Amino acid sequence: MSAISVSGLVKNFGQVRALDGLDLEVATGEVHGFLGPNGSGKTTTIRVLLGLIRQDAGAATLLEGDPWSEATELHRRLAYVPGDVTLWPNLTGGEVIDLLGRLRGGLDKSKKEKLLERFDLDPTKKGRTYSKGNRQKVALVAALSSDVELLVLDEPTAGLDPLMEAQFRACIEEDRNNGRTVLLASHILAEVEALCDRVSIIRKGKTVESGTLSELRHLTRTTISAELSSDPAPVASVPGVHDLRLHDHKVDFEVDSDRLDEVVRALAPLGVRSLVSHPPTLEELFLRHYEDEESPA
Amino acid sequence: MTTLAGTGKLIRLILRRERVRLSIWVAVLVVVPVFTATAFIDLYPDQASREALVATVASSPALTALLGPLYDSSIGGLTAWRAGTLGAFFVALMAILTMIRHTREEEETGRRELLGATVVGRHAPLMAALTVTIGAGVLVAALLMAGLAGVGLPLTGSLAYGLGYAGVAAVFAGVGAVAAQLTEASSTARGIGVGIAGVAFLLRMAGDSSGEATEWVAWLSPIGWFSRLRPFADEQWWVLLLWLGLSAVLVTTAALVASRRDVGAGALPPRPGPADAAPGLSSPLGLAWRLHRGSVMGWTVGLAVLGAVYGAAGDSIQGMLEGNPQLQEIFEQMGGAQGLTDTFFSAVVGIIALITAAYAIRAVLRLDVEEEAMRAEWVLATATPRFRFAASHLIFGLAVPVLILAVAGLVAGATYGAIVGDVGGQALRVLGAAMLQLPAVWILTGTAMALYGLAPKRVSLSWGVLVACLILGQLGQILRFPQWSLNLSPFTHIPVFGDDIDVLPLVVLIIVAGGLISAGLIGFRRRDVG
Numbered sequence: 001m002s003a004i005s006v007s008g009l010v011k012n013f014g015q016v017r018a019l020d021g022l023d024l025e026v027a028t029g030e031v032h033g034f035l036g037p038n039g040s041g042k043t044t045t046i047r048v049l050l051g052l053i054r055q056d057a058g059a060a061t062l063l064e065g066d067p068w069s070e071a072t073e074l075h076r077r078l079a080y081v082p083g084d085v086t087l088w089p090n091l092t093g094g095e096v097i098d099l100l101g102r103l104r105g106g107l108d109k110s111k112k113e114k115l116l117e118r119f120d121l122d123p124t125k126k127g128r129t130y131s132k133g134n135r136q137k138v139a140l141v142a143a144l145s146s147d148v149e150l151l152v153l154d155e156p157t158a159g160l161d162p163l164m165e166a167q168f169r170a171c172i173e174e175d176r177n178n179g180r181t182v183l184l185a186s187h188i189l190a191e192v193e194a195l196c197d198r199v200s201i202i203r204k205g206k207t208v209e210s211g212t213l214s215e216l217r218h219l220t221r222t223t224i225s226a227e228l229s230s231d232p233a234p235v236a237s238v239p240g241v242h243d244l245r246l247h248d249h250k251v252d253f254e255v256d257s258d259r260l261d262e263v264v265r266a267l268a269p270l271g272v273r274s275l276v277s278h279p280p281t282l283e284e285l286f287l288r289h290y291e292d293e294e295s296p297a
Numbered sequence: 298m299t300t301l302a303g304t305g306k307l308i309r310l311i312l313r314r315e316r317v318r319l320s321i322w323v324a325v326l327v328v329v330p331v332f333t334a335t336a337f338i339d340l341y342p343d344q345a346s347r348e349a350l351v352a353t354v355a356s357s358p359a360l361t362a363l364l365g366p367l368y369d370s371s372i373g374g375l376t377a378w379r380a381g382t383l384g385a386f387f388v389a390l391m392a393i394l395t396m397i398r399h400t401r402e403e404e405e406t407g408r409r410e411l412l413g414a415t416v417v418g419r420h421a422p423l424m425a426a427l428t429v430t431i432g433a434g435v436l437v438a439a440l441l442m443a444g445l446a447g448v449g450l451p452l453t454g455s456l457a458y459g460l461g462y463a464g465v466a467a468v469f470a471g472v473g474a475v476a477a478q479l480t481e482a483s484s485t486a487r488g489i490g491v492g493i494a495g496v497a498f499l500l501r502m503a504g505d506s507s508g509e510a511t512e513w514v515a516w517l518s519p520i521g522w523f524s525r526l527r528p529f530a531d532e533q534w535w536v537l538l539l540w541l542g543l544s545a546v547l548v549t550t551a552a553l554v555a556s557r558r559d560v561g562a563g564a565l566p567p568r569p570g571p572a573d574a575a576p577g578l579s580s581p582l583g584l585a586w587r588l589h590r591g592s593v594m595g596w597t598v599g600l601a602v603l604g605a606v607y608g609a610a611g612d613s614i615q616g617m618l619e620g621n622p623q624l625q626e627i628f629e630q631m632g633g634a635q636g637l638t639d640t641f642f643s644a645v646v647g648i649i650a651l652i653t654a655a656y657a658i659r660a661v662l663r664l665d666v667e668e669e670a671m672r673a674e675w676v677l678a679t680a681t682p683r684f685r686f687a688a689s690h691l692i693f694g695l696a697v698p699v700l701i702l703a704v705a706g707l708v709a710g711a712t713y714g715a716i717v718g719d720v721g722g723q724a725l726r727v728l729g730a731a732m733l734q735l736p737a738v739w740i741l742t743g744t745a746m747a748l749y750g751l752a753p754k755r756v757s758l759s760w761g762v763l764v765a766c767l768i769l770g771q772l773g774q775i776l777r778f779p780q781w782s783l784n785l786s787p788f789t790h791i792p793v794f795g796d797d798i799d800v801l802p803l804v805v806l807i808i809v810a811g812g813l814i815s816a817g818l819i820g821f822r823r824r825d826v827g
Contacts, residue, residue: 050678053825072682080678086670089482091570091578091587098574099584103679124569128405128482139675152678 002061003028003150003181004049009058011044011205018044020205021058026183026198028149031176033196034185035286041205042185043083046154049183050080063150076105079143083154083185085135087127093138094123100142112145118167132159144171151175151182157191169195189283201289208289217279221254224263229271238266249273300556303417307425311399319433322391326384326437326462331444333380337372338448347375354378362506363610365524373454373529376445381458385523386498388437388462389469392430393490396473399426402483423477423555427470427548434466454529461523464540468519469494471547478554480563488595497521502606519543581681581689589660589693596656597701600649604705607645608712608727642709642727643793649705650734650788651767653698654741658759660693661745665756674827683822687750691814694742698735706731730794736806737787741766743813750820 004026011019019041026032036042047053049062051071060067065074087096094116101107116123119137130138136159143151157165172182172195186192192199193213201209201216209216221242226232232251236244240259245252255263267275280288312319341347347370354367361367365382368374400423403409409422438459445455469490476490477483497518504515505524515521519540526536577583664687667673676686710727714720745759752758769778769786783789787809790802 047674047825047827050674052674052677052827071677072680075678076680078678080675082671082675082678084671085675086672088584088588088672089484092572094572095570095574095578099578100675100679102574102579103581103676103681105680122569123572126567126570129567 001028002026003030003063004032004183005059005061006045006049007059009045009048009060010056011041011048011053012056018205019048019055019058022202022205023207023210024200025210026181028181029176029179030197031172031182031184031195033192033199034183034202035187035189035192035199036185036202037187040202042202043154044205045202046080046152046183046185049152050075077148078150078152079104079146079148080152081136081139081143081154081156083158085139087130087135087138089126089128091127092124093121093127093130093134093141096127096138097123097142097145101146104146104148107142107146111147112141115141115145115171118171119164133161133164136160137164140168140171144175149181151180153182154185155187156184157186157188165191187286189281189286193281201286203289209285216285217257221280221284222257222260223252223254223278223280223284225250225252225276226267227251227273227275228267229273232270234270235263235266238263300418300420301424302421303412303415304421304424304428307412307417307421308428311425311429314399315395315429319391319395319429322395323433323437323440326388326391327440327444330376330380330384330441330458331448334372334376334445334448334450337375337379341372341375344370347371350375362502363606365501365505365521368524368527369530371529373445373450373458376450377454377458377524377528377530381461381523381528382501382520385462385465385520386494388434388465389472389494389497389520390491392434392466392469393473393476393494394487395430395433396426396470397477397483397486397490399429400474401477401480401486405481405483419556420552423474423552427474430470430473431463431467431544434463434470437466438463451529453532457526457528457532457534460537461526461528464526464537464544465519465523467544468540468547471544471551474551475547475554478551478558478563479565481567482563494520581676581685582692584676585663585689585693588663589690589697592656592659593693593697593700596653596697597704600652600701600705601708603649603652604645604707604709605712607649608709608714609716611641611645611709611713611716639726639730639794642713642730643791645709646702646706646727646731646734647770647788647791649709649731650702650738650791651763651770653701653705653734654738654763654766656701657694657698657738657742658745658763660697661691661742661749662756662759663693664690664749665753668753668826671827677826683826684818687746687818687821691742691746691818694745695739698738698742699732702731702734702738703728726794733791733794733798733803734788736803736810737791739810740787740806740813743810743817746817747813747820748817750817750824753824 002025004024006022006024009019009022009024010017022041022045024034024045034042034045044053048055048060049067051067051069051074054068063074063077067074087093091099097112098107101112115121119141121134121137121141125134127135127138136156140156143153157168160168169191172184175182176195176197182195184192184196196213198210198212199216200207228249228251230249232246232249235241235251235253238255238259239262240256241263242254242256243252337347341350351367351370354361364378367378369377403412403422412422438456441459441462442452442455445458446452472493473486473490476486476493479489480486497520500518501515501521501524504511504513504518504521516525522536522539525533527533578587664673667676667690673686677683706728707724709731710724711720713727714723717723741759741763744762745756748756748759766786766788769783770788787806790806792799792802
């Protein structure tokens with residue numbers, strides 16, 4: 001069962017095509033990382049899902065409802081943290097948290113108190129006096145203290161210090177264990193790597209990768225560093241080897257994951273003194289797609 | 298002095314940002330007195346007619362309270378009386394608003410911090426804002442001297458008139474500078490500054506209202522000093538020293554406070570608020586009330602004061618007519634003896650209604666402010682239907698004008714009634730006339746709503762529509778605009794309050810307003826937000 005199901009989403013703003021056939025599938029109960037560089041269409045997708053804007057083509061389903069026509073009913077079941085939090089200058093943080101909870105249909109008072117303590121947030125300050133990080137905390141406490149099925153978070157940790165980021169991760173872990181679904185739009189890769197069951201990477205309004213991290217890794221290259229007793233040059237001729245760098249008897253290269261077997265076979269006769277192999281980090285996955293975009297093929 | 302490093306660059310930055318706004322202020326402050334002088338030259342060409350006017354004014358405490366004392370029957374003396382004191386109040390507003398925009402507002406938005414990291418001395422922003430603001434006052438003075446002397450008034454009087462405005466600008470630039478140090482919020486600083494200007498004007502009014510016994514009260518007001526400078530009436534030049542001295546004290550105070558506080562902080566510590574929301578803050582309407590309540594009170598009180606001033610002046614209109622048979626004849630042709638007060642108060646409530654319409658537009662466009670600040674999407678991502686969100690602000694644009702017009706009308710009528718000895722009757726008459734304006738105000742409410750719903754990038758056109766109504770209504774007849782163009786303004790169609798009121802135009806206006814509002818609401822439900 002999907003909490004969010006989006007296919008072929010298209011949205012134009014005048015001449016600019018913000019979404020260009022985007023697909024996104026979020027299963028109920030999973031924490032889904034939604035990755036993409038700035039301006040790739042993450043926020044636009046979220047706005048379609050929240051019924052704030054209407055797509056020009058494609059289909060979107062949210063909690064088995066239509067995000068546009070059933071917006072009000074669906075919004076009772078979700079909480080949203082905007083990417084750019086501005087507070088009302090003359091309302092206190094505590095008032096904003098209560099107000100948003102009530103507008104959503106109620107909030108858990110004791111949970112609010114606990115979260116205020118966890119995030120070390122003073123709820124009696126007026127909106128205009130909070131720093132960026134503290135405004136973000138107000139939005140997070142408002143979202144996390146409500147009893148909803150789905151959290152939609154648009155770069156929720158922007159401006160938080162590392163300590164608070166750790167608190168945020170702990171909160172999301174707990175929510176996952178309680179069966180909540182989370183859509184986490186971010187470009188903080190370490191955060192996504194630590195929290196997300198599955199990720200979707202988008203670029204220029206299109207989904208370019210989607211799956212669990214291990215699936216994505218399997219599809220891509222593994223990095224290998226080896227020190228050999230003889231000349232490593234023969235490795236270069238193995239199909240699937242890329243970015244080979246030689247220094248004397250040391251060699252660094254990347255290899256397509258499905259060619260790993262052949263590479264190991266080619267290395268063995270050359271006398272392996274040390275071998276380090278690591279799967280691509282999310283950052284490498286991400287950069288690979290991003291760089292493709294930068295360099296015109 | 299290193300604390301002033303970068304002042305020159307900041308001055309250029311402020312001038313660049315202010316080139317339109319400050320130019321308009323300066324132009325209006327110069328043009329109004331010059332036009333007033335030419336109007337007096339046309340209307341009262343001979344000494345005898347001017348003497349008659351002076352005698353009438355002298356017999357009307359209300360008129361003296363409103364405009365200040367009249368010291369001389371020359372054209373210059375009349376100009377300084379008619380345009381001088383009211384103009385001085387607007388000079389004060391210009392100075393305060395300009396100062397706060399370039400000091401506290403810069404700090405509140407964080408732009409000051411951006412500058413503070415460059416080579417900009419601690420006192421440079423304050424000094425730059427002061428230089429520009431006081432410079433604007435001096436420019437007004439120079440242009441006024443040239444303009445007034447240019448239409449044939451004596452040079453010394455023209456110089457005194459201009460320097461009087463420069464003096465007011467210097468003092469209220471200081472008031473703005475101090476107010477900007479006190480609080481973190483620029484809106485509060487603006488409120489404090491404008492409040493002080495209002496108190497200064499009221500002190501002057503109180504002092505001028507009852508002759509020499511209370512004149513010392515008017516001496517407490519830097520706005521009252523303008524009359525005491527006596528432009529065109531044997532100038533008392535030493536009054537200029539009062540402005541200079543007070544301005545120096547205020548600027549020094551502001552600089553001292555500024556050097557003791559942190560950038561971004563106010564001298565008055567921000568008060569903490571409640572950690573939990575009150576029960577009322579649980580709906581879109583509850584939120585809207587929190588956002589609107591301050592301005593609802595401010596506008597209502599402000600327009601009630603204006604109503605009282607006009608109500609008090611109502612009696613002197615009668616007095617002025619008694620001394621002027623020709624004018625009396627004109628007015629009587631317009632509607633008979635009783636019609637006279639009705640005509641006067643119809644004009645008064647017309648002005649009040651235009652100001653109320655400005656409130657209505659502001660209230661509706663709060664929707665746009667919320668959307669621009671991305672707070673609308675936050676609220677709409679909760680279980681708040683779009684209609685309820687839009688209606689929560691729209692309701693203020695519809696209901697508060699009822700309140701404002703009722704209060705201002707009642708106060709104007711009761712004040713006039715207290716003078717002529719018929720409080721109840723006059724209060725109801727003017728209340729009725731004020732209520733008749735509602736449909737025209739709602740047209741502006743509807744215009745703002747329709748633009749917000751259908752063309753959100755063009756919402757500021759609402760202000761253009763209001764200015765068009767203002768020009769058509771206030772100047773259209775004098776400038777002999779064709780009737781069809783006057784008919785474009787909804788205010789043209791409001792009947793004069795009297796025994797038989799033509800209801801049809803009111804009904805049509807209400808239907809049009811309803812159509813505009815519906816179109817706006819439907820448009821908003823269909824369009825993209827954010």
